[in-house]
Amino acid sequence: MYHILIVDDHALVRQGLKAHIASIEQVSAVKEAKDGAEALMMLENHPFHVVFLDIDLPGKNGIELCRIVNQQWPEVKVIAVSMHEKLPIVKRMLKNGAKGYVSKQSKLLELEKAFEAVIRGETYLGENIQARMREDLMGLAPQQSFIPKLSRREKEILGWIIKEATTKEIADQLSISPGTVETHRRSLLSKLNARNTAGLVRIALEYGLLD
Numbered sequence: 001m002y003h004i005l006i007v008d009d010h011a012l013v014r015q016g017l018k019a020h021i022a023s024i025e026q027v028s029a030v031k032e033a034k035d036g037a038e039a040l041m042m043l044e045n046h047p048f049h050v051v052f053l054d055i056d057l058p059g060k061n062g063i064e065l066c067r068i069v070n071q072q073w074p075e076v077k078v079i080a081v082s083m084h085e086k087l088p089i090v091k092r093m094l095k096n097g098a099k100g101y102v103s104k105q106s107k108l109l110e111l112e113k114a115f116e117a118v119i120r121g122e123t124y125l126g127e128n129i130q131a132r133m134r135e136d137l138m139g140l141a142p143q144q145s146f147i148p149k150l151s152r153r154e155k156e157i158l159g160w161i162i163k164e165a166t167t168k169e170i171a172d173q174l175s176i177s178p179g180t181v182e183t184h185r186r187s188l189l190s191k192l193n194a195r196n197t198a199g200l201v202r203i204a205l206e207y208g209l210l211d
Contacts, residue, residue, distance in 0.1 A: 001028035002119065003047060007039045007065070008032075008054040008081070013104075017052060017081065020108045024115060036060030043069065048076055050115060053098075055082040055089065055205075060164060063092050063205060070097025077118040081111070085128055088208025100124040148191045150209060157184045158209065162201050 004021055008014045014032045022030045031046065033039035035058050039051070051069060055062035066078050079100035080093045090101050099122075100114040106126045117124035125133070150158065153174075160170040167185075171178045185197075194200045203209070 002026050002049040002115075003029045004031070004115075005039065005042060005046075005048045005051045006030065006032050007034075007036070007051060007057065007062070009034050009057050013054070016108075017111065020111060021052065021115070024112055026119070027115075034058075036062075036065040039065060040068065043073055043076070048073075050077045050079060050118060052079050052081050052111070055080060055084055055093070056202075061162075061201060061205070063089070063096055064163065066093055066098050067096040079111075079114045079118060079124070084206070085132055086206055087132055089205050090125075090129055090132075092205060092208065094123070101129050102126040103128040150188070150191070154184055154188055154191075155209070157181060158188060158200065158204055161185070161188075161197060162204060 004027055006014050006017050006021070008017070011034075014034070018030045018032060021027055031042060031048075033042050037059055042048075043051075053062050053066060057065065060068075062080065062082070066080070069076055069078055074097075077100070078098045079102060080098050081102050081104060082089070083104045084090075085103050085105075093101055099118040102110050102114050102124075103126050105128055110126050114124040114126070156174060157170055160173060165173070167178045167181045170181045174181075188194070188200055189196075192200060192203045194203055
């Protein structure tokens, strides 16, 4: 029998997922976490087999959380359940160790299919994601909006921002002054037309700027 963890910051979403997943015959226990910090604490204290993970989480985002789970608990299978269907985000999740990816636009039955696939040791991509990949292979995918080219230093700093490093931590890692870090941060906000750090993270992941 399998123990499941659902990680999503919306209580109604968690409750809906829990009601469906708990009905799966092989599932014996389903627990919930509202953010990355709570999820990591629960993983440290309870044995889980599968984690259904949202990407847009307060604090540590699901992509970074997936990487941590894969490193610290490689036996745990992560299935992304997200509103994001853009391929750079899907690929980033898979690169960080996710074994499944299901759109929140999908039918609940897909959650069961994903669960059954990953416990068999397979990778599962939802129907919407498979359709996106076919469109991409056939050159039918919508063209991305223009994104200005980032310098090597800007990419380095953006990478540290995504890892939630502070200005001082970034400065120490790159051997530059905090003022220089802030100058690059302002430049990134301007170039990517983002209002804040959360916007920078979303755009970087959505367009695969660090790939």
